[in-house]
Amino acid sequence: MSAETQAAVERPPVIKEGWTRARTIGVVLLTIWAALGLAVLGFMINAWDPDIFTRYAPRYLSGLWITVQLVVVSVFLGAILSVPIALGRTSKNKLIGALAYAYVYFFRGTPLLAQTFLVYYGLGSFRPELQAVGLWTFFREAWYCAVFAFTLNTAAYQAEILRGAIESVGKGQWEAAAALGLSRFQTARKIILPQALIVALRPYGNEIILMIKGSAIVAIITVYDLMGETRRAYARTFDFQTYIWAAIIYLGLVEVLRNAVDWIERRITKHLKR
Protein backbone atom coordinates (compact mmCIF):
# COMPACT_ATOMS: atom_id res chain seq x y z
CA MET A 1 0.00 0.00 0.00
CA SER A 2 1.54 3.29 -1.07
CA ALA A 3 1.47 6.41 1.00
CA GLU A 4 -1.03 8.07 -1.33
CA THR A 5 -3.81 5.48 -1.02
CA GLN A 6 -3.30 5.40 2.68
CA ALA A 7 -3.95 9.13 2.84
CA ALA A 8 -7.21 8.67 0.93
CA VAL A 9 -8.60 6.27 3.53
CA GLU A 10 -11.20 8.04 5.56
CA ARG A 11 -10.41 8.14 9.19
CA PRO A 12 -13.01 8.12 11.93
CA PRO A 13 -13.74 11.68 12.91
CA VAL A 14 -11.48 13.13 15.53
CA ILE A 15 -13.37 14.15 18.62
CA LYS A 16 -12.64 17.80 19.03
CA GLU A 17 -11.59 19.09 22.36
CA GLY A 18 -11.36 22.55 23.74
CA TRP A 19 -13.04 25.33 21.81
CA THR A 20 -15.73 23.92 19.49
CA ARG A 21 -18.40 25.56 17.41
CA ALA A 22 -21.02 24.38 19.90
CA ARG A 23 -19.19 26.23 22.62
CA THR A 24 -19.08 29.41 20.54
CA ILE A 25 -22.83 29.26 20.01
CA GLY A 26 -23.33 28.42 23.68
CA VAL A 27 -21.23 31.35 24.85
CA VAL A 28 -22.99 33.73 22.45
CA LEU A 29 -26.43 32.58 23.63
CA LEU A 30 -25.44 32.77 27.28
CA THR A 31 -24.15 36.27 26.67
CA ILE A 32 -27.52 37.19 25.17
CA TRP A 33 -29.30 35.71 28.20
CA ALA A 34 -26.97 37.57 30.55
CA ALA A 35 -27.49 40.81 28.62
CA LEU A 36 -31.27 40.34 28.81
CA GLY A 37 -31.06 39.54 32.49
CA LEU A 38 -28.93 42.61 33.13
CA ALA A 39 -31.27 44.74 31.03
CA VAL A 40 -34.24 43.58 33.12
CA LEU A 41 -32.29 44.09 36.33
CA GLY A 42 -31.17 47.54 35.22
CA PHE A 43 -34.73 48.39 34.26
CA MET A 44 -36.00 47.23 37.65
CA ILE A 45 -33.40 49.28 39.52
CA ASN A 46 -34.07 52.25 37.31
CA ALA A 47 -37.83 52.01 37.73
CA TRP A 48 -37.59 51.24 41.44
CA ASP A 49 -40.06 53.32 43.34
CA PRO A 50 -40.48 52.70 47.08
CA ASP A 51 -43.98 54.17 46.97
CA ILE A 52 -45.16 51.71 44.37
CA PHE A 53 -43.51 48.86 46.23
CA THR A 54 -45.08 49.62 49.60
CA ARG A 55 -48.45 50.18 47.96
CA TYR A 56 -48.53 47.09 45.76
CA ALA A 57 -46.45 44.48 47.62
CA PRO A 58 -49.29 43.61 50.06
CA ARG A 59 -51.71 43.42 47.11
CA TYR A 60 -49.40 41.04 45.27
CA LEU A 61 -49.25 38.86 48.37
CA SER A 62 -53.02 38.79 48.69
CA GLY A 63 -53.22 38.00 44.96
CA LEU A 64 -50.76 35.16 45.41
CA TRP A 65 -52.87 33.86 48.28
CA ILE A 66 -56.00 33.92 46.09
CA THR A 67 -54.12 32.02 43.35
CA VAL A 68 -52.94 29.38 45.83
CA GLN A 69 -56.44 29.03 47.32
CA LEU A 70 -57.99 28.70 43.88
CA VAL A 71 -55.53 26.02 42.79
CA VAL A 72 -55.64 24.05 46.06
CA VAL A 73 -59.44 24.07 46.29
CA SER A 74 -60.08 23.16 42.68
CA VAL A 75 -57.37 20.49 42.52
CA PHE A 76 -58.72 18.94 45.72
CA LEU A 77 -62.37 18.99 44.59
CA GLY A 78 -61.27 17.84 41.14
CA ALA A 79 -59.47 14.88 42.69
CA ILE A 80 -62.68 13.80 44.42
CA LEU A 81 -64.75 14.25 41.27
CA SER A 82 -62.17 12.43 39.15
CA VAL A 83 -62.69 9.10 40.95
CA PRO A 84 -66.22 8.42 39.67
CA ILE A 85 -65.22 9.67 36.20
CA ALA A 86 -62.20 7.37 36.07
CA LEU A 87 -64.40 4.47 37.24
CA GLY A 88 -66.90 5.41 34.53
CA ARG A 89 -64.15 5.37 31.89
CA THR A 90 -63.19 1.82 32.86
CA SER A 91 -66.79 0.67 33.32
CA LYS A 92 -68.04 -2.28 31.29
CA ASN A 93 -71.39 -0.54 30.87
CA LYS A 94 -71.27 1.05 27.40
CA LEU A 95 -73.52 3.98 28.30
CA ILE A 96 -71.57 4.98 31.41
CA GLY A 97 -68.31 4.59 29.53
CA ALA A 98 -69.56 6.82 26.70
CA LEU A 99 -70.79 9.49 29.10
CA ALA A 100 -67.50 9.56 30.99
CA TYR A 101 -65.60 9.70 27.69
CA ALA A 102 -67.75 12.58 26.44
CA TYR A 103 -67.12 14.48 29.68
CA VAL A 104 -63.37 14.02 29.44
CA TYR A 105 -63.31 14.84 25.72
CA PHE A 106 -65.29 18.04 26.19
CA PHE A 107 -63.20 19.41 29.04
CA ARG A 108 -59.89 18.43 27.50
CA GLY A 109 -60.84 19.57 24.01
CA THR A 110 -61.96 23.12 24.77
CA PRO A 111 -59.94 26.02 26.19
CA LEU A 112 -60.22 26.63 29.92
CA LEU A 113 -60.93 30.27 29.15
CA ALA A 114 -63.99 29.34 27.05
CA GLN A 115 -65.20 27.01 29.81
CA THR A 116 -64.81 29.74 32.39
CA PHE A 117 -66.75 32.19 30.22
CA LEU A 118 -69.43 29.56 29.66
CA VAL A 119 -69.90 29.24 33.44
CA TYR A 120 -69.46 32.88 34.43
CA TYR A 121 -71.34 34.65 31.65
CA GLY A 122 -73.26 31.73 30.17
CA LEU A 123 -75.03 30.56 33.30
CA GLY A 124 -76.29 34.12 33.73
CA SER A 125 -78.74 33.28 30.93
CA PHE A 126 -80.45 30.90 33.33
CA ARG A 127 -80.76 33.39 36.13
CA PRO A 128 -84.48 32.83 36.86
CA GLU A 129 -84.03 29.06 36.94
CA LEU A 130 -80.92 29.31 39.13
CA GLN A 131 -82.71 31.71 41.46
CA ALA A 132 -85.56 29.25 41.72
CA VAL A 133 -83.24 26.50 42.98
CA GLY A 134 -81.24 28.91 45.12
CA LEU A 135 -77.95 28.53 43.26
CA TRP A 136 -77.81 32.06 41.92
CA THR A 137 -75.87 33.44 44.88
CA PHE A 138 -73.22 30.83 44.09
CA PHE A 139 -72.93 31.53 40.35
CA ARG A 140 -73.13 35.29 40.77
CA GLU A 141 -69.67 35.41 42.31
CA ALA A 142 -66.75 35.31 39.88
CA TRP A 143 -64.64 33.42 42.40
CA TYR A 144 -67.12 30.56 42.81
CA CYS A 145 -67.58 30.38 39.05
CA ALA A 146 -63.82 30.10 38.61
CA VAL A 147 -63.58 27.34 41.23
CA PHE A 148 -66.51 25.54 39.60
CA ALA A 149 -65.05 25.72 36.07
CA PHE A 150 -61.54 24.80 37.20
CA THR A 151 -62.81 21.86 39.24
CA LEU A 152 -64.73 20.43 36.29
CA ASN A 153 -61.72 20.98 34.04
CA THR A 154 -59.08 19.46 36.28
CA ALA A 155 -61.36 16.54 37.16
CA ALA A 156 -61.30 15.50 33.49
CA TYR A 157 -57.50 15.59 33.37
CA GLN A 158 -57.10 13.90 36.74
CA ALA A 159 -59.54 11.16 35.78
CA GLU A 160 -57.31 10.28 32.84
CA ILE A 161 -54.20 10.33 35.05
CA LEU A 162 -55.90 8.09 37.58
CA ARG A 163 -57.16 5.68 34.95
CA GLY A 164 -53.76 5.46 33.27
CA ALA A 165 -52.00 4.87 36.58
CA ILE A 166 -54.40 2.15 37.72
CA GLU A 167 -54.29 0.40 34.35
CA SER A 168 -50.49 0.47 34.50
CA VAL A 169 -50.59 -1.91 37.47
CA GLY A 170 -50.60 -5.45 36.16
CA LYS A 171 -53.70 -7.63 36.30
CA GLY A 172 -51.70 -10.25 38.17
CA GLN A 173 -51.55 -7.94 41.17
CA TRP A 174 -55.36 -8.05 41.49
CA GLU A 175 -55.38 -11.82 41.04
CA ALA A 176 -52.61 -12.39 43.56
CA ALA A 177 -54.44 -10.23 46.11
CA ALA A 178 -57.67 -12.16 45.46
CA ALA A 179 -55.76 -15.39 45.99
CA LEU A 180 -54.59 -14.09 49.34
CA GLY A 181 -58.18 -13.46 50.29
CA LEU A 182 -58.10 -9.65 50.28
CA SER A 183 -61.30 -7.84 49.47
CA ARG A 184 -61.38 -5.58 46.40
CA PHE A 185 -61.26 -2.48 48.59
CA GLN A 186 -58.29 -3.80 50.54
CA THR A 187 -56.54 -4.69 47.30
CA ALA A 188 -57.11 -1.24 45.90
CA ARG A 189 -55.89 0.48 49.04
CA LYS A 190 -52.92 -1.68 50.00
CA ILE A 191 -51.66 -3.05 46.71
CA ILE A 192 -52.88 -1.13 43.66
CA LEU A 193 -52.84 2.47 44.85
CA PRO A 194 -49.29 2.48 46.27
CA GLN A 195 -47.99 1.24 42.92
CA ALA A 196 -50.26 3.50 40.89
CA LEU A 197 -49.14 6.52 42.90
CA ILE A 198 -45.56 6.13 41.67
CA VAL A 199 -46.77 6.28 38.08
CA ALA A 200 -49.24 9.07 38.76
CA LEU A 201 -47.02 11.38 40.79
CA ARG A 202 -45.34 13.14 37.89
CA PRO A 203 -48.55 13.68 35.87
CA TYR A 204 -50.26 14.95 39.03
CA GLY A 205 -47.41 17.38 39.62
CA ASN A 206 -47.66 18.56 36.03
CA GLU A 207 -51.41 18.99 36.38
CA ILE A 208 -50.96 21.19 39.46
CA ILE A 209 -48.37 23.27 37.60
CA LEU A 210 -50.78 23.59 34.66
CA MET A 211 -53.49 24.72 37.05
CA ILE A 212 -51.23 27.36 38.61
CA LYS A 213 -50.42 28.68 35.14
CA GLY A 214 -53.98 28.30 33.92
CA SER A 215 -55.39 30.08 36.98
CA ALA A 216 -53.97 33.35 35.62
CA ILE A 217 -56.99 33.59 33.32
CA VAL A 218 -59.38 34.26 36.20
CA ALA A 219 -57.99 37.80 36.08
CA ILE A 220 -60.15 38.25 32.97
CA ILE A 221 -63.36 37.52 34.88
CA THR A 222 -62.40 40.09 37.55
CA VAL A 223 -60.99 37.79 40.21
CA TYR A 224 -58.03 39.55 41.77
CA ASP A 225 -55.54 36.74 41.88
CA LEU A 226 -51.84 37.36 41.30
CA MET A 227 -52.45 38.09 37.63
CA GLY A 228 -55.48 40.24 38.43
CA GLU A 229 -53.51 42.35 40.91
CA THR A 230 -50.74 42.65 38.34
CA ARG A 231 -53.10 43.91 35.67
CA ARG A 232 -54.65 46.36 38.11
CA ALA A 233 -51.23 47.63 39.17
CA TYR A 234 -50.17 48.03 35.55
CA ALA A 235 -53.38 49.82 34.61
CA ARG A 236 -52.77 52.35 37.40
CA THR A 237 -49.02 52.89 37.13
CA PHE A 238 -48.23 52.05 33.49
CA ASP A 239 -45.06 50.66 34.96
CA PHE A 240 -43.84 47.53 33.20
CA GLN A 241 -42.01 46.26 36.26
CA THR A 242 -45.39 45.18 37.64
CA TYR A 243 -45.43 42.40 35.02
CA ILE A 244 -41.84 41.44 35.73
CA TRP A 245 -42.62 41.02 39.43
CA ALA A 246 -45.49 38.71 38.53
CA ALA A 247 -43.24 36.73 36.20
CA ILE A 248 -40.66 36.25 38.95
CA ILE A 249 -43.30 35.09 41.45
CA TYR A 250 -44.92 32.65 39.01
CA LEU A 251 -41.54 31.25 37.94
CA GLY A 252 -40.51 30.79 41.57
CA LEU A 253 -43.77 29.05 42.42
CA VAL A 254 -43.56 26.64 39.50
CA GLU A 255 -39.87 25.87 40.06
CA VAL A 256 -40.39 25.14 43.75
CA LEU A 257 -43.24 22.79 42.91
CA ARG A 258 -41.29 21.06 40.15
CA ASN A 259 -38.33 20.43 42.44
CA ALA A 260 -40.66 19.21 45.19
CA VAL A 261 -42.15 16.64 42.80
CA ASP A 262 -38.64 15.54 41.79
CA TRP A 263 -37.71 15.15 45.44
CA ILE A 264 -40.84 13.13 46.30
CA GLU A 265 -40.30 10.95 43.27
CA ARG A 266 -36.73 10.21 44.32
CA ARG A 267 -37.98 9.26 47.77
CA ILE A 268 -40.83 6.98 46.78
CA THR A 269 -38.82 5.16 44.10
CA LYS A 270 -35.87 4.47 46.35
CA HIS A 271 -36.66 0.77 46.51
CA LEU A 272 -36.66 0.54 42.70
CA LYS A 273 -33.17 1.97 42.24
CA ARG A 274 -30.17 -0.29 42.19
Next chain:
Amino acid sequence: MERVWTLLSFGPEGWGDDIAKGVLLTVSLALATLPLGLAIGFFVALGKRSSDKTLRLAANIYTTIFRGLPELLTLFLVFYGAQIGLQQIVRLFNPDASIEINAFVAGMVALGAVFSSYASEVFLAAFRAIPQGQYEGGQAIGLSNPQTMRLIILPQLLRLALPGLSNLWLILLKDTALVSVIGLADILRQTGIAARVTKEAFLFFGIACLLYLVLAMLSSIVLGMIESWTKRHGVQR
Protein backbone atom coordinates in the same frame (compact mmCIF):
# COMPACT_ATOMS: atom_id res chain seq x y z
CA MET B 1 -85.65 27.98 18.21
CA GLU B 2 -86.46 30.26 15.27
CA ARG B 3 -84.57 33.02 17.02
CA VAL B 4 -81.50 30.85 17.53
CA TRP B 5 -81.29 30.11 13.80
CA THR B 6 -81.62 33.79 12.95
CA LEU B 7 -78.88 34.62 15.41
CA LEU B 8 -76.56 32.05 13.88
CA SER B 9 -77.35 32.82 10.24
CA PHE B 10 -74.87 34.43 7.89
CA GLY B 11 -76.13 37.89 7.20
CA PRO B 12 -76.90 41.24 8.75
CA GLU B 13 -79.21 39.68 11.34
CA GLY B 14 -77.00 36.81 12.32
CA TRP B 15 -73.56 36.31 13.77
CA GLY B 16 -72.57 33.35 11.62
CA ASP B 17 -70.22 35.31 9.36
CA ASP B 18 -68.51 37.07 12.27
CA ILE B 19 -67.91 33.80 14.07
CA ALA B 20 -66.65 32.21 10.85
CA LYS B 21 -64.07 34.99 10.60
CA GLY B 22 -63.08 34.20 14.17
CA VAL B 23 -62.59 30.54 13.29
CA LEU B 24 -60.42 31.59 10.36
CA LEU B 25 -58.27 33.77 12.61
CA THR B 26 -57.87 31.06 15.26
CA VAL B 27 -56.85 28.51 12.66
CA SER B 28 -54.45 30.83 10.84
CA LEU B 29 -52.82 31.92 14.11
CA ALA B 30 -52.29 28.31 15.14
CA LEU B 31 -50.97 27.39 11.69
CA ALA B 32 -48.63 30.39 11.64
CA THR B 33 -47.29 29.56 15.10
CA LEU B 34 -46.66 25.90 14.29
CA PRO B 35 -43.58 26.22 11.99
CA LEU B 36 -42.05 28.86 14.26
CA GLY B 37 -42.51 26.70 17.35
CA LEU B 38 -41.31 23.53 15.63
CA ALA B 39 -38.14 25.18 14.29
CA ILE B 40 -37.19 26.84 17.59
CA GLY B 41 -38.10 23.71 19.53
CA PHE B 42 -35.89 21.59 17.29
CA PHE B 43 -32.86 23.83 17.73
CA VAL B 44 -33.41 24.11 21.48
CA ALA B 45 -33.50 20.29 21.62
CA LEU B 46 -30.22 20.17 19.67
CA GLY B 47 -28.76 22.59 22.19
CA LYS B 48 -29.97 20.49 25.11
CA ARG B 49 -28.31 17.34 23.86
CA SER B 50 -25.08 19.09 22.95
CA SER B 51 -21.93 17.87 24.67
CA ASP B 52 -21.10 21.45 25.50
CA LYS B 53 -22.10 22.67 28.92
CA THR B 54 -22.67 26.34 28.02
CA LEU B 55 -25.01 25.48 25.15
CA ARG B 56 -27.00 23.09 27.35
CA LEU B 57 -27.35 25.77 29.99
CA ALA B 58 -28.53 28.37 27.48
CA ALA B 59 -31.15 25.96 26.13
CA ASN B 60 -32.31 24.96 29.61
CA ILE B 61 -32.81 28.58 30.65
CA TYR B 62 -35.13 29.00 27.66
CA THR B 63 -37.37 26.08 28.58
CA THR B 64 -37.39 26.90 32.28
CA ILE B 65 -38.66 30.40 31.58
CA PHE B 66 -41.31 29.63 29.00
CA ARG B 67 -42.61 26.49 30.66
CA GLY B 68 -42.81 28.18 34.03
CA LEU B 69 -44.66 31.35 33.05
CA PRO B 70 -48.43 31.34 32.61
CA GLU B 71 -49.24 31.60 28.90
CA LEU B 72 -51.35 34.67 29.55
CA LEU B 73 -48.45 36.40 31.28
CA THR B 74 -46.07 35.48 28.44
CA LEU B 75 -48.53 37.03 26.05
CA PHE B 76 -48.68 40.27 28.06
CA LEU B 77 -44.90 40.34 28.47
CA VAL B 78 -44.45 40.04 24.71
CA PHE B 79 -47.27 42.40 23.81
CA TYR B 80 -46.46 45.24 26.22
CA GLY B 81 -42.77 44.47 26.77
CA ALA B 82 -41.88 44.39 23.09
CA GLN B 83 -43.84 47.59 22.60
CA ILE B 84 -41.90 49.40 25.31
CA GLY B 85 -38.56 47.90 24.28
CA LEU B 86 -38.95 48.75 20.60
CA GLN B 87 -40.24 52.18 21.44
CA GLN B 88 -37.07 52.89 23.40
CA ILE B 89 -34.89 51.73 20.53
CA VAL B 90 -36.82 53.73 17.93
CA ARG B 91 -36.75 56.83 20.12
CA LEU B 92 -32.96 56.78 19.90
CA PHE B 93 -33.27 57.57 16.20
CA ASN B 94 -36.53 59.43 15.97
CA PRO B 95 -37.86 60.95 19.22
CA ASP B 96 -41.43 61.42 17.92
CA ALA B 97 -41.97 57.98 16.51
CA SER B 98 -44.43 55.69 18.16
CA ILE B 99 -44.68 52.00 17.54
CA GLU B 100 -47.55 49.66 17.79
CA ILE B 101 -47.00 45.94 17.95
CA ASN B 102 -49.28 43.90 15.78
CA ALA B 103 -51.39 41.73 18.12
CA PHE B 104 -51.24 38.82 15.68
CA VAL B 105 -47.42 38.85 15.67
CA ALA B 106 -47.31 39.22 19.46
CA GLY B 107 -49.64 36.23 19.81
CA MET B 108 -47.56 34.24 17.35
CA VAL B 109 -44.31 34.98 19.20
CA ALA B 110 -45.73 34.29 22.67
CA LEU B 111 -47.51 31.07 21.67
CA GLY B 112 -44.47 30.04 19.62
CA ALA B 113 -42.20 30.47 22.64
CA VAL B 114 -44.46 28.33 24.80
CA PHE B 115 -44.94 25.72 22.08
CA SER B 116 -41.22 25.50 21.33
CA SER B 117 -40.19 24.99 24.94
CA TYR B 118 -42.54 22.01 25.23
CA ALA B 119 -41.64 20.78 21.75
CA SER B 120 -37.95 20.78 22.66
CA GLU B 121 -38.70 18.23 25.36
CA VAL B 122 -40.60 16.06 22.90
CA PHE B 123 -37.75 16.24 20.39
CA LEU B 124 -35.22 15.51 23.12
CA ALA B 125 -37.06 12.35 24.17
CA ALA B 126 -37.27 11.28 20.51
CA PHE B 127 -33.55 11.89 20.02
CA ARG B 128 -32.81 9.71 23.03
CA ALA B 129 -34.86 6.89 21.55
CA ILE B 130 -32.64 6.76 18.44
CA PRO B 131 -29.67 4.49 19.14
CA GLN B 132 -26.12 5.76 18.72
CA GLY B 133 -25.57 3.05 16.10
CA GLN B 134 -27.71 5.01 13.63
CA TYR B 135 -25.21 7.88 13.66
CA GLU B 136 -22.30 5.47 13.40
CA GLY B 137 -24.02 3.67 10.54
CA GLY B 138 -24.39 6.96 8.70
CA GLN B 139 -20.72 7.66 9.21
CA ALA B 140 -19.77 4.17 8.09
CA ILE B 141 -21.43 4.60 4.69
CA GLY B 142 -19.64 7.91 4.24
CA LEU B 143 -22.38 10.46 4.94
CA SER B 144 -21.48 13.85 6.31
CA ASN B 145 -22.99 14.97 9.60
CA PRO B 146 -25.76 17.08 8.02
CA GLN B 147 -26.53 14.26 5.61
CA THR B 148 -26.79 11.76 8.47
CA MET B 149 -29.15 14.12 10.24
CA ARG B 150 -31.34 14.70 7.19
CA LEU B 151 -31.44 11.24 5.67
CA ILE B 152 -31.22 8.93 8.68
CA ILE B 153 -32.08 10.67 11.91
CA LEU B 154 -34.88 13.09 10.92
CA PRO B 155 -37.21 10.52 9.34
CA GLN B 156 -37.02 8.39 12.47
CA LEU B 157 -37.24 11.41 14.72
CA LEU B 158 -40.45 12.52 13.04
CA ARG B 159 -42.04 9.14 13.65
CA LEU B 160 -41.01 9.11 17.31
CA ALA B 161 -41.93 12.72 18.04
CA LEU B 162 -45.27 12.78 16.23
CA PRO B 163 -47.53 11.60 19.08
CA GLY B 164 -46.04 14.20 21.43
CA LEU B 165 -46.22 16.93 18.83
CA SER B 166 -49.87 16.04 18.10
CA ASN B 167 -50.66 16.67 21.74
CA LEU B 168 -48.84 20.00 21.64
CA TRP B 169 -50.80 21.03 18.55
CA LEU B 170 -54.08 20.39 20.37
CA ILE B 171 -52.80 22.44 23.33
CA LEU B 172 -51.73 25.22 20.96
CA LEU B 173 -55.18 25.28 19.42
CA LYS B 174 -56.69 25.83 22.87
CA ASP B 175 -54.07 28.38 23.90
CA THR B 176 -54.96 30.59 20.94
CA ALA B 177 -58.10 31.49 22.88
CA LEU B 178 -55.91 33.72 25.06
CA VAL B 179 -55.21 36.17 22.23
CA SER B 180 -58.81 37.35 22.50
CA VAL B 181 -57.58 39.25 25.57
CA ILE B 182 -55.17 41.41 23.57
CA GLY B 183 -57.89 42.28 21.10
CA LEU B 184 -57.52 39.76 18.30
CA ALA B 185 -60.85 38.79 16.77
CA ASP B 186 -60.61 35.04 17.29
CA ILE B 187 -63.45 32.60 18.01
CA LEU B 188 -63.76 33.52 21.66
CA ARG B 189 -63.72 37.29 21.10
CA GLN B 190 -66.28 37.14 18.30
CA THR B 191 -68.63 34.92 20.26
CA GLY B 192 -68.05 37.14 23.29
CA ILE B 193 -69.16 40.20 21.35
CA ALA B 194 -72.19 38.33 20.06
CA ALA B 195 -72.99 37.21 23.60
CA ARG B 196 -72.83 40.75 24.94
CA VAL B 197 -74.93 42.25 22.16
CA THR B 198 -77.62 39.58 22.03
CA LYS B 199 -77.60 38.68 25.77
CA GLU B 200 -77.46 35.02 24.76
CA ALA B 201 -74.21 34.25 26.55
CA PHE B 202 -74.78 30.55 27.09
CA LEU B 203 -75.67 29.94 23.46
CA PHE B 204 -72.66 31.75 22.05
CA PHE B 205 -70.04 30.52 24.51
CA GLY B 206 -71.46 27.04 24.05
CA ILE B 207 -70.95 27.47 20.32
CA ALA B 208 -67.38 28.65 20.95
CA CYS B 209 -66.71 25.45 22.92
CA LEU B 210 -68.28 23.34 20.19
CA LEU B 211 -66.17 25.04 17.52
CA TYR B 212 -62.99 24.29 19.48
CA LEU B 213 -64.15 20.69 19.83
CA VAL B 214 -64.75 20.44 16.09
CA LEU B 215 -61.30 21.87 15.39
CA ALA B 216 -59.78 19.35 17.80
CA MET B 217 -61.62 16.49 16.11
CA LEU B 218 -60.58 17.59 12.62
CA SER B 219 -56.98 17.91 13.85
CA SER B 220 -57.10 14.41 15.31
CA ILE B 221 -58.24 13.03 11.96
CA VAL B 222 -55.49 14.84 10.04
CA LEU B 223 -52.85 13.94 12.62
CA GLY B 224 -53.94 10.31 12.48
CA MET B 225 -53.47 10.40 8.69
CA ILE B 226 -50.00 11.91 9.06
CA GLU B 227 -49.10 9.30 11.64
CA SER B 228 -50.11 6.43 9.42
CA TRP B 229 -48.20 8.10 6.57
CA THR B 230 -45.00 8.14 8.61
CA LYS B 231 -45.50 4.47 9.37
CA ARG B 232 -46.20 3.55 5.76
CA HIS B 233 -43.12 1.37 5.42
CA GLY B 234 -44.16 -0.75 8.34
CA VAL B 235 -40.99 -0.10 10.27
CA GLN B 236 -41.08 -1.58 13.70
CA ARG B 237 -38.89 -0.90 16.61
